[in-house]
Amino acid sequence: xxxxxxxxxxxxxxxxxxxxxxxxxxxxxxxxxxxxxxxxxxxxxxxxxxxxxxxxxxxxxxxxxxxxxxxxxxxxxxxxxxxxxxxxxxxxxxxxxxxxxxxxxxxxxxxxxxxxxxxxxxxxxxxxxxxxxxxxxxxxxxxxxxxxxxxx
Ligand SMILES: O=c1ccn([C@H]2C[C@H](O)[C@@H](COP(=O)(O)OP(=O)(O)OP(=O)(O)O)O2)c(=O)[nH]1
Ligand SMILES: [Mg+2]
Numbered sequence: 001x002x003x004x005x006x007x008x009x010x011x012x013x014x015x016x017x018x019x020x021x022x023x024x025x026x027x028x029x030x031x032x033x034x035x036x037x038x039x040x041x042x043x044x045x046x047x048x049x050x051x052x053x054x055x056x057x058x059x060x061x062x063x064x065x066x067x068x069x070x071x072x073x074x075x076x077x078x079x080x081x082x083x084x085x086x087x088x089x090x091x092x093x094x095x096x097x098x099x100x101x102x103x104x105x106x107x108x109x110x111x112x113x114x115x116x117x118x119x120x121x122x123x124x125x126x127x128x129x130x131x132x133x134x135x136x137x138x139x140x141x142x143x144x145x146x147x148x149x150x151x152x
Contacts, residue, residue: 002027005062005065005123006062007059007060007061007062007065007067007123008059008060009021009057009058009059010057010058010059010060011056011057012036012056012057012058012097013056014036014038014054014056015036015055015056015057016056018034018036018056018114018115019034019115021033021034021055021057021121029120029122030070030120030121030122031120031121031122031123032072032117032119032120032121033055033057033069033098033100033117033118033119033120033121034055034056034114034115034116034117034118035053035054035055035100035112035113035114035115035116035118036054036055036056036057036114037053037054037112037113037114038114039114042111042112042113042114043111043112044109044110044111044112045081045102045103045104045109045110045111045112046104046109047104047106047107047108047109048103048104048105049103049104050084050101050102050103050104051101051102052099052100052101053099053100053101053102053112053118054097054099055097055098055099055100056097057097057098058095058096058097058098059090059094059098060092060095061090061091061092061123062092063092063093064092064125064126064127065092065123065124065125065126066089066090066091066092066123066124066125066126067089067090067098067121067122067123067124068087068088068089068090068121068122068124069083069085069086069087069088069089069090069098069100069119069120069121070083070086070087070088070119070120070121070122071083071086071119071120072117072118072119072120075118079104079106079110080104080105080106080107080110081102081103081104081105081106081110081118082102082103082105083100083101083102083103083119084101084102084103085101087122088100088101088119090121092126098121100118100119102118102119
């Protein structure tokens, strides 16, 4: 098991009754996030449509960490449903509700029910850069080559 960082979690009123996000297996990287849509109002994503899906959760990450909202491969492979801005970035100083921007690339409508696991959240260490403006950059073998410069 990896070392664990403590993350404060606030469950908002509309998350009542939903289980806490959980790692599904011992060494899973992602905590599954559930849709906190009303029980009697499932969210239908028509083909090509996207929506901001509430999770009913807010967190306080320690400084030096971020959370990434990533797609679940099962939803992508079976239904064409993924996270539009993947990976979504949750900043350590964000205290609002975590929302998932879900898009349906599939051919048929996809219905998001309350409690459905729609995405996963990976907690990761991050560094901030101290930018130093310069007039020329250090030379490298690659230089300015990119975008397929090494071949297909
Ligand atoms: O998938 C996401 C992405 C972001 N957020 C929240 C947490 C994050 O800290 C905040 C801002 O996200 P981001 O910086 O990606 O969006 P922005 O468009 O740059 O908004 P802002 O101007 O508020 O930074 O929105 C989510 O809940 N879900
Ligand atoms: Mg931003």
